[in-house]
Amino acid sequence: MEYTPRAFEKKWNRQWDESGLYKVSNDSDKPKYYVLDMFPYPSGAGLHVGHPLGYIASDIFARYKRLNGFNVLHPMGYDAFGLPAEQYAIQTGVHPAKSTEVNITRYRQQMDNIGFSFDWSREVRTCEPEYFKWTQWIFLQLFEHYYDNGLQAAAPITDLVARFSKTGTEGLEAACSETMNFSADKWNGFTKAEKEEVLMNYRIAYRKETFVNWCEELGTVLANDEVKDGVSERGGYPVERRPMLQWSLRITAYAQRLLDDMQPLEWSEAMKKMQSNWIGRSEGAQMFFDLLGFEEQIEIYTTRPDTIFGATFIVLAPEHDLVEKITTIDHKNAIEDYIEYVRTRSERERVSETKEVSGAFTGAYAINPFNGQRVPIWISEYVLKDYGTGAIMAVPADDERDNRFATKFDLPIIKIIDKSKYAWATMEDKVGVMINSDFLNGMEVKDAIQAVLEKLEEKNIGKRKINFKLRDAIYSRQRYWGEPFPISYDTDGVIHPISDLPVTLPELEDFKPASGGKSPLARAESWVNMDNGNMRETDTMPGFAGSSWYFLRYMDPKNSEAFAGQDAVNYWQDVDLYVGGTEHAVGHLLYSRFWHKFLYDKGLVPTNEPFKKLINQGMIQGVIEFMMLQKAEENGKKKFVCAKIAKERGEDGFARIPVLIDYVKDYGLETSYLNLESIQQFIKWRPEYKDAIFECGNGIFENGKFTSNGDATDSNLLTYSEVGKMSKSKYNVVNPDDVVEKYGADTFRMYEMFLGPVEQSKPWDTKGINGVFNFLRKLWGMFHDEEKFVISNEQPTKEELKVLHNAIKRVTDDIERFSFNTCVSHFMVAVNDLRKLKCNKSQILEQLIVLLAPFAPYITEELWYKMGFKDSVHKQVYPQFNADFLKEDAVEYPLSINGKRRASAKFATDLSKEDLEKMALAHPELQKWIEGKTVRKVIVVPGRMINVVVG
């Protein structure tokens, strides 16, 4: 009987759905296990073959855990707010809610096709009011809290108010935008607006004038991690820095905890490194330089306080607050010109031209607090406003950038560290002996750092300080399709939280941004102007808002009283296994951890960290195939040339035209080509090239006719192949639906796993899929003869049991270490071996089927029922491994001479080391190699190998 998977896969989809097979309860005696996928953004393009890779892996694991007696939470949902839907709306007028809904329907169909065991009754969509009500609620909590550095936890802002009215800022340790000092009396004398302003300095969700990444093209602000190389990650549009009044989240308050708590997590080293680099902790000192002729001081940050005696000038960021004040009249023009120059430079230019230094002198001087020397104050774009204090002491002898700067502007360089003992050391290595440095002379750098720190604190001119690269997260977006802020402003500009949630989006006809960098919401006047005279905040929340806590909502998705009930949260605790791509390494994963910690501080979640174990699936890329179009036309005709010929003639003369990969033979290879038939397909697809000339390897194809330049009656046109993203514009998208339609979902699932380790990226290639399909056909064949289902009830032989238990052991071990590709090969081995033994015994097959069920849920269910069982294979108990069946009487030993295998022989398992040695030496094959030489040593590893050392 033939294996025709589509005949029963649809049936089981229906059945599973109707019987609620994958529904999971919050009330169970079983231990819990939470397997989570990063939920997708439902884009218009639908899923391609790369998306399900991680979903398949997590689905196998979830099913495996279920068979092993766990109550498994395995949900799915949609990250449904986002820019593409809004841009689509601007272009077409289709409401984002509508297009999102359509896309979700498509995604759901595609996922259903693959047989995932998601509990769809728990689906969440971030764009739905029942969901974002709680996103808004969490935002309000962030707004109503400050971060207490003493407690190392968030605390209610009301506590802070009480404290201020009693003791002012006295002894306060709290995360803030800028350090404040006032007494209780002063606080009590503040107006309401003034008090609000002070509190804003402490709130975890706060509003402030900030330099932001403004993207004109998108009409919105972007977070740092949404900007890549000075352009927007989505769309690649230019981004500029501009000051704007924005909501931000004080993630920096959690920097140290975000760093420390990562340690015990089962995340890849790479992932942890990416996060800790992004957090960017550094230890150093804050130091104050007096200004010559001004009362203010300049606060600098340095990790190298030991180099203070080599500090020959100060550099401020061009945006630094003091610049305007200290600039002398005769330098005013130069400074203004320079600031203007910096403003015109895009982030990209600033980054790309790193070797070129520029700057301007303010005319002002500061005093080195250690030796009283006068040092000039310059400004330069290489000092960043956002990092440290926006001011540095420049030590040209010991820092490469300072050195370039000093050389260019002819500033003094004082050598302060003798590195002659450390020939390998570069300028920046923290080694050497201090010279020209007063009380530090003769000290090693390490000791000098400590000595200066002590002195700083003793003289009260600075102190130890830990600094982070991590910036607060900008939380306002000037967009329509996002969560509205539950915030309004009264006529005095005082902020009022709106506690009646959710605050929903108004209807709009036009989704274009409003003028003046405002969100489209600003145009919905009746919505903006509230009955009480207040005006609503018109910005919306960023993409990461909804995705920062969605994993908690799955625990209790229908709850209307809380983001999730305490019972549910206490039962499910945290995510045991999280599967997703590396692209979220610093964005989503960092924000989620931050929100989770905040909720933990509030006692709303029982765990400190949300994701215990993280697996990063690789990307499945596409192959992009190009045809080489000659730039110069020939006799007024366009001309395509074989890629090989193009290469010989110099590729500059050719343009690459992507071609639909379906037309290309052997795609992805150096030898990929179009034959005459596929050239005609191409012309049909792209009629603008119907008159083109095609210069193939062995002749010319033109006007439907091939003219050979030799004997060939046919010829190929080689294409140029490249590995890259799957995308519509590259005509290389492979839809999983097509693969499933042709081979069935089980084959698709197993083939994706068989491709290689899940963590690895690789180009999609359908060539090997037949191997997996054949495997399932063979399996099917074991249960059937020519026309009907037939299995035997005989007792299995020792050999058959050995095959089965070998498979159980290997598959189980490999699932545990997420090595799914090798699992597939173990199954293949088992089926091949059992077929050789002509085994169709139910006692063997039943167990094999349960073992395979997580990988191939359909064929196993079909066979299970055919075997006469009444309950789903997916509710069975995982096969128990029994080592007794693997015991052998004899072992095949490799016999080596000097580590090189020369023969092999079967010896009984229970032989002693001495016996093994004797028997090995007596082996005729080995004798040949030993003859005429001395046996120096014999190494015997029982059960493994025997090695004879001769010489």
Next chain:
RNA sequence: GCCGAUGUGGCGGAAUUGGUAGACGCGCUGGAUUCAAAAUCCAGUUCACGCAAGUGAGUGAGGGUUCGAUUCCCUCCGUCGGUACCA
């Protein structure tokens, strides 16, 4: 530049603690079946030399430790990802 991965047949990849390198699959070659083809089945397939038995080489390159290294150590090269005037 820094950080992290990674490099194994024609291809995807396997080898969990140092112990028979190349499992499994694709592809290819030969054979069976067939009027023929597809499909299927059987056999072979790291490379070089050889009819063969066999011999030699071989996990990016070079060195080291070891009876024995794809695995551990050092130096270098390539590819991919992250990050970058971070004081």
